[in-house]
Amino acid sequence: xxxxxxxxxCCLATxxxxxxxxIRTTKDEASLSKCERLGDVDxxxxxxxxxxxxxxxxxxxxxxxxxxxxGGTHLxxxxxxxxxxxxxxxxVAFRCGAKSSARRR
Numbered sequence: 001x002x003x004x005x006x007x008x009x010c011c012l013a014t015x016x017x018x019x020x021x022x023i024r025t026t027k028d029e030a031s032l033s034k035c036e037r038l039g040d041v042d043x044x045x046x047x048x049x050x051x052x053x054x055x056x057x058x059x060x061x062x063x064x065x066x067x068x069x070x071g072g073t074h075l076x077x078x079x080x081x082x083x084x085x086x087x088x089x090x091x092v093a094f095r096c097g098a099k100s101s102a103r104r105r
Contacts, residue, residue, distance in 0.1 A: 019068035020061065025075045032076055035096035041066040041075070043089040048082070055087035056080055067093035 026032065043062030047055035059080060067075045072093035080089040 020064045022073070023064040023067050023075055024073065025060070025064070025077055027077050029076055032074055032094045032096065035074060035094040038067070038070040038072050038093040038095055041070075041091050041093050043091075044086065045088075046086040048084050048086045052082045052087070056082055056089075059087040059089035063089055063091050063093075067091075071095055073097060 041063045043059035043066070045055040045058035045062070047058060060075075060077070063075055063077070067073075070093045073096050074094040076092045076094060078090045078092070080087065
């Protein structure tokens with residue numbers, strides 16, 4: 001029994017970058033019109049069934065990690081889908097604010 005609990009714990013733990021916590025998510029593309037587009041990001045998770053909500057969150061967290069790695073501040077979420085096989089997500093990383101305008105010079 002302990003072996004299964006340990007296995008479940010490792011699968012549920014989501015390692016994230018420190019910068020990930022500050023990434024803002026949105027589905028409103030117009031709100032990012034003055035921001036620098038950094039690139040597409042994707043996320044996936046194999047957690048499904050009763051764990052669909054966890055799978056959804058892991059897929060979004062993976063996209064937020066990738067956004068942070070690109071130096072982004074915001075994540076535009078286009079699509080997150082869950083099924084009995086897991087979750088997949090697609091979005092775009094953006095850099096907004098002072099960092100964005102300094103980068104464009």
